[in-house]
Amino acid sequence: MGFWDNLGESVGKAIKDQVDTYNITTENSRKKSDKRLIKDFKDESNYAKKIAMANELKKRGYGNQD
DSSP states (O other): OOHHHHHHHHHHHHHHHHHHHHHHHHHHHHTSOHHHHHHHHHHOOOHHHHHHHHHHHHHTTOSOOO
16 A cells, blocks of 8 residues: 555544544433533533534524524
């Protein structure tokens, strides 16, 4: 395998890992109370997890509503 093949595999794996993290966090977020989810959102540093939690909070009516 060449450099570009290895790079492509690495990037693909990293993207898949982020999508998996997002999906797992989305499922877990649905089970949490509003108060707990807001606290976890504020404490989280992982970007994929934070987006998943923010989306769940938005569904619950928090944040900017258009």
